[in-house]
Structure formats: C-alpha cells, structure tokens
Amino acid sequence: MAKQNKIELSPKQCEELLKVLKSRFEKNKSRHKDLEWNKIQTKLETNPHKLWSLNEMETTGGEPDVVDYDIKTNEFIFYDCSPESPKDRRSLCYDREALESRKEHKPKNNAIDMATYMEIELLTEEQYRELQKLGNFDMKTSSWIKTPSDIRKLGGALFADFRYNTIFIYHNGAESYYAARGFRGSLRV
Structure with a gap:
C-alpha cells in the first residue's frame, strides 16, 4: 500500500512503542518460540512507517505481537493479540459500499x-484460525475477517469468534454492525 497519511512517530513515541512491544514479546514467548527480539527491533527501526502502523494497532486496542516469521520474504508477521476484538475498532460495518448502503443509523x-x-x-479465515492456536481470543466479541469476493458481491461478509471451545466462522450482511464486533489486523515488517 502506498503511504497516504505521511504521519511519523517522534523518536520518543518510537522508543515508547518499542518498549511496549518488547515487553509483550517477552511475556508471550509461546507465540514466537524461535524468534529473537533484537532482530525484530532492528527490522522495526529501519521501517518507521511500519512502526506507525503498529502504533495505530496499539492505540486502537489491538495489542500487536509477533506471531510468525516468513523466511521467503524475510518479514516478521504481527497480529492483533488483544483478548477481545480491539476496543476502538468496533461498531463498524464491513466496507465503504456497505456503509454507503445504509439509509440511517450509519456507523x-x-x-x-x-x-x-x-x-x-x-485477518483471513486461515490467519484467524492460526491466531486461535496461540490462545483464546474473541470469547465475548467477534471480528470481521477478510471476505472472499464472491460472498461480498452477494452482499455478505464474514466474521469469526471463539465460543464453546470452538472457532466459529459466520456470515452477516456487510452493512451490519455491532458494539461487540470489530476487526483484527495483520502487518508484515
């Protein structure tokens, strides 16, 4: 994606965010058993625009953490790892088309x-299922997930949650929104 917002974090903001990410990394070693924080930090420091995105994930309640490393692309993969769908990313319909289709009570x-x-x-359905292997997420909330275009063309969108010790993938009209439904994101660095 092209950088549209041109916002950069100050050195102090970068330092504070790196401390938060390092602390989360150290507290949740089971999410990234074979990864070393120093390599991740070096990669983050050389990609300040990615730090901005991680800060957005953090400030909206996503609690981003490293969950994987792609050896082919030399990228660390972050997911929102907050126990519930990120607090400041809830009450949203799926996409702009859905938002514009609402006649009243628009989110x-x-x-x-x-x-x-x-x-x-x-997150895709596959990524959501991978996230759930790292813990129990969305036990009280739900999260929109990337919806295949053939479903979206018919007006639907997919969301997921974890109930009864099971991952559920559901559908809804893309224009729907609920106080307990948000979305989880992924970022490659």
Missing part, C-alpha cells in the same frame, strides 16, 4: 477503510 466507519488507513490487512 462511524468501516473495517476495510480503517485497516487501509492503518496500512494493515484484515
């Missing part, structure tokens, strides 16, 4: 536009 925003602004991607 403040939509998941796709917000993710695009943050320069992150909605």
Whole structure:
C-alpha cells in the first residue's frame, strides 16, 4: 500500500512503542518460540512507517505481537493479540459500499477503510484460525475477517469468534454492525 497519511512517530513515541512491544514479546514467548527480539527491533527501526502502523494497532486496542516469521520474504508477521476484538475498532460495518448502503443509523466507519488507513490487512479465515492456536481470543466479541469476493458481491461478509471451545466462522450482511464486533489486523515488517 502506498503511504497516504505521511504521519511519523517522534523518536520518543518510537522508543515508547518499542518498549511496549518488547515487553509483550517477552511475556508471550509461546507465540514466537524461535524468534529473537533484537532482530525484530532492528527490522522495526529501519521501517518507521511500519512502526506507525503498529502504533495505530496499539492505540486502537489491538495489542500487536509477533506471531510468525516468513523466511521467503524475510518479514516478521504481527497480529492483533488483544483478548477481545480491539476496543476502538468496533461498531463498524464491513466496507465503504456497505456503509454507503445504509439509509440511517450509519456507523462511524468501516473495517476495510480503517485497516487501509492503518496500512494493515484484515485477518483471513486461515490467519484467524492460526491466531486461535496461540490462545483464546474473541470469547465475548467477534471480528470481521477478510471476505472472499464472491460472498461480498452477494452482499455478505464474514466474521469469526471463539465460543464453546470452538472457532466459529459466520456470515452477516456487510452493512451490519455491532458494539461487540470489530476487526483484527495483520502487518508484515
């Protein structure tokens, strides 16, 4: 994605964010058993625009953490790892088309536009299932997930949650929104 917002963190903001990310990394070693923080930090420091995206994930309640490393692309992969769907990313319909289709009681925003602004991607169904292997997430909330275009063309969108010790993938009209439904993102650095 092209950088649209041109916002950069101050050196102090970068330092504070790196401390938060390092602390979370150290507290949750089971999410990234074979990864070393120093390599991740070096990669982050050389990609300040990615730090901005991680800060957006953090300030909206996502609690981003490293969950994988892609050896082919030499990228660390971060997911929102907050126990529930990120607090400041809830009450959103799926995308702009859905938002514009609502005649009344429109939500403040939509998941796709917000993710695009943050320069992150909605988790896919596969990624959501991988996240759930790292803990129990969305036990009280739900999260929009990337919806295949054939479903979206028919007006639907997918969301997921974890109930009864099971991952559930559901559908809803893309224009729907609920106080307990947000979205989780991923970021490659």
